[in-house]
Amino acid sequence: MNLAAIRVVLRPRGQAEILDLAALWCFGVDRGLFARLAAIVLLPSLALCAGARGLLGWSWADVWLLAAALATVTQGVFTVAASRALFACEVAVGDVLRGFARRLPAYLGALVITRGILGLAALTVVLAPPAWARVAFVHEACLLEGASPISAAQRAWGLARSRGVEVMILLGGVAIAAAVMVIAAELLGRAAVEFVLQLPAAFGALAEDYGSYYALLGFHAAIPYIAVARFLGYIDQRTRGDGWDIQLRFMALASERGRSS
Numbered sequence: 001m002n003l004a005a006i007r008v009v010l011r012p013r014g015q016a017e018i019l020d021l022a023a024l025w026c027f028g029v030d031r032g033l034f035a036r037l038a039a040i041v042l043l044p045s046l047a048l049c050a051g052a053r054g055l056l057g058w059s060w061a062d063v064w065l066l067a068a069a070l071a072t073v074t075q076g077v078f079t080v081a082a083s084r085a086l087f088a089c090e091v092a093v094g095d096v097l098r099g100f101a102r103r104l105p106a107y108l109g110a111l112v113i114t115r116g117i118l119g120l121a122a123l124t125v126v127l128a129p130p131a132w133a134r135v136a137f138v139h140e141a142c143l144l145e146g147a148s149p150i151s152a153a154q155r156a157w158g159l160a161r162s163r164g165v166e167v168m169i170l171l172g173g174v175a176i177a178a179a180v181m182v183i184a185a186e187l188l189g190r191a192a193v194e195f196v197l198q199l200p201a202a203f204g205a206l207a208e209d210y211g212s213y214y215a216l217l218g219f220h221a222a223i224p225y226i227a228v229a230r231f232l233g234y235i236d237q238r239t240r241g242d243g244w245d246i247q248l249r250f251m252a253l254a255s256e257r258g259r260s261s
Helices: 015-029 030-052 060-085 095-120 128-134 138-143 149-158 164-196 213-242 242-261
Strands: none
Touching: 015 030, 015 138, 015 149, 015 164, 015 213, 030 060, 030 213, 060 095, 060 138, 060 213, 095 138, 095 149, 095 213, 095 242, 138 213, 149 213, 164 213
């Protein structure tokens, strides 16, 4: 990892700053890259969920479970994209997809292990949030550090050991931001279809049916943001734990000393 080529300032950041930076990065600086990846990865997921509801007659509870399962996997594409974009202004979509495909078998294994841990923790409400924080960075550990499924789970557990509360706060903020995007998509979608276009309400209502096609669209739109915010949280953990900011300062001092000599 070439820290000297990094595009953002490496320093410890608060949780609110990480969430703001994720929004700026995902919907501003690198929106073109994420939009292209979303068209390739998220549109099929959205179509599958919509088909399960409209063609197969699934309940909204089952559709949301399917959407969550697909999102757990597809967000890995945006984790890889964020890691590449951290060091380069121009990132090829094919390069991101190939990098994700190479790690996909190990990634699926790591997800099975950590979701099993979360399932056991969910049996006791008290243990669920800490367990969620402990396995949050399994995506980065497996996809970016090249760890095996078991090693990735262990690595993720170790990354959040010292700052579990901060990680839980970050995850809570990400969940709130995703919920806001879902509600915003619901409100904007219904307003456009029912009030502007004067069409009948045929796409469901989140408040009444606990699901709608608008809400599904908002949920999928939130997936890149979820991945980028968590990735920046991972970078923050590595900065604090491995002293990346200090390493960069020493590099800068060495460069200045070299120019003056």
